[in-house]
Amino acid sequence: MTTAESGDTAPSSRGPSLAVQAEAFLEMMLAERGAARRTVEAYGRDLRDYAAFLREKGLDGLTVSRPTLRAYLATMAAAGLAPRSQARKLSCLRQFHGFLVSEGRRPDDPTIGLDSPRLGRPLPRVLSEAEVDALLVAAEAGEGARGLRARVLLELLYSTGLRVSELVSLPLSVANRDPETILVRGKGDKERLVPLGLPARAALRDWLIARPTTLPASGAARRRADRFLFPSSAAEGHLTRDGFAKMLGELALRAGIDPARVSPHVLRHCFASHMLAHGADLRGVQTLLGHADIATTQIYTHVLDDRLTTLVRTAHPLARLKGEGNNK
Numbered sequence: 001m002t003t004a005e006s007g008d009t010a011p012s013s014r015g016p017s018l019a020v021q022a023e024a025f026l027e028m029m030l031a032e033r034g035a036a037r038r039t040v041e042a043y044g045r046d047l048r049d050y051a052a053f054l055r056e057k058g059l060d061g062l063t064v065s066r067p068t069l070r071a072y073l074a075t076m077a078a079a080g081l082a083p084r085s086q087a088r089k090l091s092c093l094r095q096f097h098g099f100l101v102s103e104g105r106r107p108d109d110p111t112i113g114l115d116s117p118r119l120g121r122p123l124p125r126v127l128s129e130a131e132v133d134a135l136l137v138a139a140e141a142g143e144g145a146r147g148l149r150a151r152v153l154l155e156l157l158y159s160t161g162l163r164v165s166e167l168v169s170l171p172l173s174v175a176n177r178d179p180e181t182i183l184v185r186g187k188g189d190k191e192r193l194v195p196l197g198l199p200a201r202a203a204l205r206d207w208l209i210a211r212p213t214t215l216p217a218s219g220a221a222r223r224r225a226d227r228f229l230f231p232s233s234a235a236e237g238h239l240t241r242d243g244f245a246k247m248l249g250e251l252a253l254r255a256g257i258d259p260a261r262v263s264p265h266v267l268r269h270c271f272a273s274h275m276l277a278h279g280a281d282l283r284g285v286q287t288l289l290g291h292a293d294i295a296t297t298q299i300y301t302h303v304l305d306d307r308l309t310t311l312v313r314t315a316h317p318l319a320r321l322k323g324e325g326n327n328k
Contacts, residue, residue, distance in 0.1 A: 003155075018047075018060045019051060020049045021105065022044070024099075024103075025043075025047070026043060031041065033188075034189060035045070035188055035291070036187040042051070042088065043092045043096075046092040047096060049089075050089075050092075050096075055076070056201075061100060062105055062106045065110055066111075066113060069093070073114065073117075076089065079151070083117040087117055090111070090117075093111050094111040097111045099112075123270060125266050126266065126270050126273045127257070127266060129274055131255070133269055134257065135251050136155070138251045139155075143220050144149060145210040145211070148206050148207045148210045149230065149239075150247055150251060151203050151206075152203040152207040153167065153230070156196075156204070157267045157268070158271055159196060159197045159199065159200040159272060160196065160288070161194075161268050161272055161285075162194065163187075163264075163265075163268065164244060164265065165241060166185070166186055167229055167244070167264070168240065168243075169228065170228065170229040171229065172226070175204055175229055179196060180195060181196065182196060182197060184218065184290070185225060187292075190290065192290050194288060214231055215231050216231070221237075223231050225302075226248065241264070245263060248264065249262065250264050275288075282294065285300065
């Protein structure tokens with residue numbers, strides 16, 4: 001298919017290259033929209049891949065047409081890229097081309113009318129409440145400062161639903177008093193208040209007594225680590241994600257649970273699913289999890305579906321009458 005047949009036009013000979021436009025777009029995402037750095041890095045990779053595809057066609061971001069964009073999406077599907085990854089790339093392209101339009105670089109947006117890939121509805125992996133209780137018992141059985149740290153980490157994660165990155169990097173200042181809430185800095189540097197239950201507050205008080213014994217001996221490492229609730233001699237100054245994941249695996253083994261089923265994110269899922277199962281409001285759970293869009297929180301509605309189905313079967317008058325008739 002020629003350029004004229006596809007609706008593409010020749011590459012623009014004036015103005016910045018796609019690489020320069022992409023850099024300006026990524027800077028805007030960071031500075032104006034407060035996007036998380038990992039999101040911006042992923043978008044950067046997506047745009048480099050997109051630029052390579054356009055170069056092969058002799059095109060750029062100012063001249064590409066909708067049919068060529070459809071062809072680009074088709075190559076991703078043919079390469080076996082997961083639907084969720086395809087959707088992220090398309091989201092990146094939509095925002096990028098919207099940026100070009102808003103900057104007056106091109107008059108139209110070629111991503112309008114493109115269909116998103118079907119994602120299906122993957123359900124989050126969760127543990128039962130009894131299994132989480134077994135993990136907590138295993139943590140309480142730990143000895144010394146490591147045992148206290150395991151207990152408070154688990155209590156905090158299960159009672160707040162924090163992301164693992166938020167949890168391990170909590171500053172010491174969140175525990176200056178006996179807090180009923182903690183201030184969490186989440187994705188995109190957005191802050192939210194998260195309430196603490198009594199078990200988490202008790203575990204936190206015990207940990208603060210033992211915490212000084214876990215600080216590095218002296219020097220810059222100690223000064224760096226002393227800012228964090230969970231200090232470490234690691235370069236970050238706090239417990240790492242991998243360190244926490246390893247600790248969870250050890251607790252799972254002691255609790256008689258397959259370690260492959262236990263991760264920090266699974267416990268975040270447990271927090272949301274168990275809250276909803278006990279009657280929590282979906283909007284409230286959205287706020288506690290720090291989800292910008294309630295559509296993200298709706299992956300947990302399978303719990304609501306099960307609970308509401310049981311409610312109708314057991315509480316609806318016609319269901320009761322039918323059951324009484326069967327008993328006669």
